[in-house]
Amino acid sequence: DAGVIQSPRHEVTEMGQEVTLRCKPISGHDYLFWYRQTMMRGLELLIYFNNNVPIDDSGMPEDRFSAKMPNASFSTLKIQPSEPRDSAVYFCASSNGTGGGEQFFGPGTRLTVL
Amino acid sequence: SQQGEEDPQALSIQEGENATMNCSYKTSINNLQWYRQNSGRGLVHLILIRSNEREKHSGRLRVTLDTSKKSSSLLITASRAADTASYFCATERGSARQLTFGSGTQLTVLP
Numbered sequence: 001d002a003g004v005i006q007s008p009r010h011e012v013t014e015m016g017q018e019v020t021l022r023c024k025p026i027s028g029h030d031y032l033f034w035y036r037q038t039m040m041r042g043l044e045l046l047i048y049f050n051n052n053v054p055i056d057d058s059g060m061p062e063d064r065f066s067a068k069m070p071n072a073s074f075s076t077l078k079i080q081p082s083e084p085r086d087s088a089v090y091f092c093a094s095s096n097g098t099g100g101g102e103q104f105f106g107p108g109t110r111l112t113v114l
Numbered sequence: 115s116q117q118g119e120e121d122p123q124a125l126s127i128q129e130g131e132n133a134t135m136n137c138s139y140k141t142s143i144n145n146l147q148w149y150r151q152n153s154g155r156g157l158v159h160l161i162l163i164r165s166n167e168r169e170k171h172s173g174r175l176r177v178t179l180d181t182s183k184k185s186s187s188l189l190i191t192a193s194r195a196a197d198t199a200s201y202f203c204a205t206e207r208g209s210a211r212q213l214t215f216g217s218g219t220q221l222t223v224l225p
Contacts, residue, residue, distance in 0.1 A: 033213075100162050101211060
């Protein structure tokens with residue numbers, strides 16, 4: 001298996017622009033998680049899905065953030081409009097609900113908002 | 115808020131020495147997991163210990179869990195330069211599958 005795939009790996013954009021991050025989970029995994037990592041706040045859970053349904057989005061910082069999972073093999077995290085404080089590394093992870101609970105992380109998208 | 119807090123925040127040792135990292139948490143858990151993150155990379159799962167377990171081994175890793183003290187430790191024996199990374203504990207609680215991560219320990223193993 002290729003593991004969790006994220007794209008793009010790096011994104012540099014200007015304040016006010018829309019940013020879309022993409023994730024393909026491991027086939028057969030029914031949980032998908034979006035995290036944000038910064039030096040100041042560490043690793044924060046933004047939202048997670050179970051069987052494509054959002055379960056908990058309490059970590060989504062503002063209405064500027066939205067996430068979708070239209071099918072079991074694809075999810076997006078969108079920021080519109082982006083702000084400099086959104087600069088961070090965004091990780092997607094997936095897990096198998098019938099497994100032990102370990103999560104498998106993608107390589108991350110490093111977002112820089114100028 | 116972060117459920118798990120690791121200490122120390124940073125640890126520097128010589129190759130061949132053992133490295134011990136600690137994690138404390140606040141509420142009851144289903145399990146506690148340790149992850150490793152190399153610079154610029156995603157997190158990699160190392161080991162999971164359930165709330166009814168006290169100790170677990172995997173290769174050079176040894177994890178202990180003390181639910182009465184709400185703490186865990188990760189021991190890496192005979193460390194190698196390649197073990198240089200950040201190590202995070204994460205707790206799973208309740209019926210959800212979400213994890214709450216600690217702030218991490220940056221381990222540097224000097225050759």
